[in-house]
Amino acid sequence: MTKVRVVLVMGSLNEESATSAMIQFVKARLEALEAQVDLIDLREAELPLFQPKIAKEVPAYRDMEPLVREADCFVLGSPDYHGMPSGAMKNFLDYFWREFSGKLFGYVCASDEKGLTPMDAMRVAIRQCYGWSLPYGVSGVEGSDVRPEGEVVSSTLTDRLTMLAHDLVNYGGVIRERRERDLDGDHPTFMANLRSRA
Numbered sequence: 001m002t003k004v005r006v007v008l009v010m011g012s013l014n015e016e017s018a019t020s021a022m023i024q025f026v027k028a029r030l031e032a033l034e035a036q037v038d039l040i041d042l043r044e045a046e047l048p049l050f051q052p053k054i055a056k057e058v059p060a061y062r063d064m065e066p067l068v069r070e071a072d073c074f075v076l077g078s079p080d081y082h083g084m085p086s087g088a089m090k091n092f093l094d095y096f097w098r099e100f101s102g103k104l105f106g107y108v109c110a111s112d113e114k115g116l117t118p119m120d121a122m123r124v125a126i127r128q129c130y131g132w133s134l135p136y137g138v139s140g141v142e143g144s145d146v147r148p149e150g151e152v153v154s155s156t157l158t159d160r161l162t163m164l165a166h167d168l169v170n171y172g173g174v175i176r177e178r179r180e181r182d183l184d185g186d187h188p189t190f191m192a193n194l195r196s197r198a
């Protein structure tokens with residue numbers, strides 16, 4: 001069976017980032033589950049602010065586009081900025097919204113609280129793009145749960161990030177199969193409007 005393809009998006013521009021530490025942890029777990037994993041680290045991507053008319057000419061967009069198009073699932077990782085995801089993450093979503101229909105998303109948030117509203121905001125954006133979301137997100141507090149230099153230290157967070165990796169691979173495989181069948185078929189499913197692009 002084809003490996004589930006997962007793209008992790010790291011949405012903090014902090015050099016030492018708790019979000020990055022959690023994303024790296026999930027990445028390692030996904031690799032152990034034999035998913036095909038790619039990382040888009042928005043610190044390195046140099047994605048300028050989205051301008052619709054020139055977006056497809058942007059070099060960073062062109063570099064990322066094949067990965068995003070081929071992905072079955074995504075993990076979106078963001079810091080909590082005033083109860084919202086980072087501007088960098090929102091900018092990424094603005095570029096790639098067309099590629100999200102019928103794909104599965106998991107959410108990770110570095111927050112001093114529980115990161116509920118940033119993860120809900122990402123979930124709303126993904127719902128708006130006809131993507132599926134896991135029914136929970138995982139947040140960690142810098143210092144007590146996760147060290148921004150790169151280490152996840154709390155066992156609760158370790159367990160929840162491990163769960164996220166498993167759920168993403170398992171449900172992602174099921175949703176991928178259904179999505180592909182709907183794209184190939186002729187039933188009036190919500191994927192029907194993407195058939196001409198598949």
Ligand SMILES: Cc1cc2nc3c(=O)[nH]c(=O)nc-3n(C[C@H](O)[C@H](O)[C@H](O)COP(=O)(O)O)c2cc1C
Nearest residue numbers: 012014017018019079080081082083110112113142
């Ligand atoms: C501009 C800004 C706004 C923030 N707003 C919140 C907030 O509303 N709630 C919260 O819990 N933490 C907030 N924080 C703290 C960050 O979410 C927290 O430090 C997080 O661990 C940063 O993640 P990073 O290390 O991956 O960048 C804010 C930090 C910054 C810089």
